[in-house]
Amino acid sequence: MPTYAKFFKEILSNNRKLEEYEIVALTEESSAILQNKLPPKLKDPGSFSIPCQIGSTNIGKALCDLGASVSLLPLSICQKLDIGELKPTTISLQLADRSIKYPQGILENIPLKVGNFFIPVDFVVLKMEEDTNIPIILGRPFLATTGAIIDVKNGRMTLKVGEEKVKFNLGRAIKEKDDGESCFRVDRVDEEVRSQFRKSKPDDLLKNFLVHSISAGTN
Incomplete structure (x- = not known):
């Protein structure tokens, strides 16, 4: 156990009492933490x-x-x-x-x-x-x-x-790199409908529409 950790444990567990004017020497690591001398952690900048x-x-x-x-x-x-x-x-x-x-x-x-x-x-x-x-x-x-x-x-x-x-x-x-999640939509149905519309005759389209309308009404 590090010296500073042992010292704090003794203080908290009341196994050791500080004198009124006692000087306690802290380690370099403890001093850096208490004085906020540690540099802030940065994220991975990625490849260059x-x-x-x-x-x-x-x-x-x-x-x-x-x-x-x-x-x-x-x-x-x-x-x-x-x-x-x-x-x-x-x-x-x-x-x-x-x-x-x-x-x-x-x-x-x-x-x-x-x-x-x-x-x-x-x-x-x-x-x-x-x-x-x-x-x-x-x-x-x-x-x-x-x-x-x-x-x-x-x-x-x-x-x-x-x-x-x-x-x-x-x-x-x-x-510029976008790491966010993206949602993509492929309009294959609309494309197929337009393609069939161009191939079909107007009379055939009207006939199909009427047949489907009658079928839907009877169900």
Whole structure:
């Protein structure tokens, strides 16, 4: 039991009485709690992504991942961009679930436009399902090249190339994400009715209406 906890327990259980002018030394942890020196707890800010451009293609969100040792590009996007020839590679990637993936190849020195900068990036091209929200992953080599400084508390990222800097407000992109529950309605019935109405003749529609009306009245 910690010293301060034992002390409070003795006071509350009347096993120990304080003298009139007794000085009690508290631990550093107890002092921090009593003086409200503990920082407020913050929520998870989520993943960090930035807008960029490859060739003439704008990518709204590229994931900045300190846990990735390489920058990844899905094969489907690589084929759409047509930005260079894949070079063969013998490397293999171990994913978080410990499964092994073998890349299709590597794209070297691809100019990635971030703000006003053009950063040469080596992309490992992998055959995988394309994420439409965050299609590419920028790993540690990119973040090191750009001297990335991530302010997690304030949700900001600063990239520096030479003496020039570009700043991103990551919190704004996170707030745009809607995590609320949504309700969707599909008007398939109305669509089918309109389709059948266009196919049917007016006389047939009138006949069907009268038949159903008579049937409903007799029931």
